[in-house]
Amino acid sequence: MPPTLREKLESRFGGLRDAKFPTFHTSARSFFRFYDGEEKLVALSKDLNSKAFDPLGRVRSYLHSSGVQLDIKTDADAAAQGEQFLRIIADEAQPPGAIYNEIYSRHLGAPDSSPAYEREERMMASVKAQFLEPFCLYVIEQLDEDGEGHSMGRPDLVAAHEDFSFVTDERIAKILSRDYLELQALDPTTATKSVLVLSGGIIEGLLFDALVSSGKWTFEQACENFLKDMIGLATGRGIITEDRLSHVLRKYRNLIHPGREVRDSVVFGIADAILAKSAVDIFIREVKVWFLKAKE
Secondary structure (H helix, E strand, O other), X not given: OOOOHHHHHHHHHHHHHHOOOOOHHHHHHHHHHHHOOOHHHHHHHHHHHHHOOOHHHHHHHHHHOOOOOOOOOOHHHHHHHHHHHHHHHHOOOOOOHHHHHHHHHHHHOOOOOOOHHXXXXXXXHHHHHHHHHHHHXXXXXXXXXXXXXXXXXXXXXXXXXXXXXOOOOHHHHHHHHHHHHHHHOOOOOOOHHHHHHHHHHHHHHHHHHXXXXXXXXXXXXXXXXXXXXXXXXXXXXXXXXXXXXXXXXXXXXXXHOHHHHHHOOOOOOHXXXXXXXXXXXXXXXXXXXXXHHHHO
């Protein structure tokens, strides 16, 4: 049986997710050759961009003016701006490092002095979380609603059944499964704070279990520490590489304390929630890979 349009699209999105710094722009170019050759996807793209106000203009302004932020109010805004950004990248003849660096710096601060390949991976993770994931989720959802493909309903709910069997503590694994399911049911445009808090909690649970499993702490010792204590240790042990994203999520964990939110003047928006929600999947992949390598 030939693959459905949804299955073919998921495969192409998978290629983009896996693309590295040197090849992401050419992978985007290849993706849109496929995308623009499918009549249904072309119609979907036109409909999407009609629902958002000047997505191409907004993305261009964002990239060329440091004081301009993306105005994201709906899933369609995020997806349309994501598509236009990816099309801009696809037109680049060389890896647009300056563009990636600008996006990374705006969200996570100036890149540190870590090796170039690590900085490049962090930049790509930030780019994919902010632009690729919203576009991917929206398009797959629209195909599902049209009855195209093998599953129905929202893709985030389908993806909600994440396998946490790699987590060594079954109690932690159950909590992560519960919270991940709840996170996927939340819309970052209407439940911004909840998305940020849950994302931070899931990251903390992943690092908690990995650090205990690695022998760094006992369970009781880990209970006495917080996400801020786990980030550097996990990075140093090779459990994660996205330490900048972890620091972003650590800040938003303080949102559960109203006093700290006021004291620290924490400011957040829809774009932050979209980034945080996507970052959770990045960390799940990294911790899972670390566990697999540890067993070899």
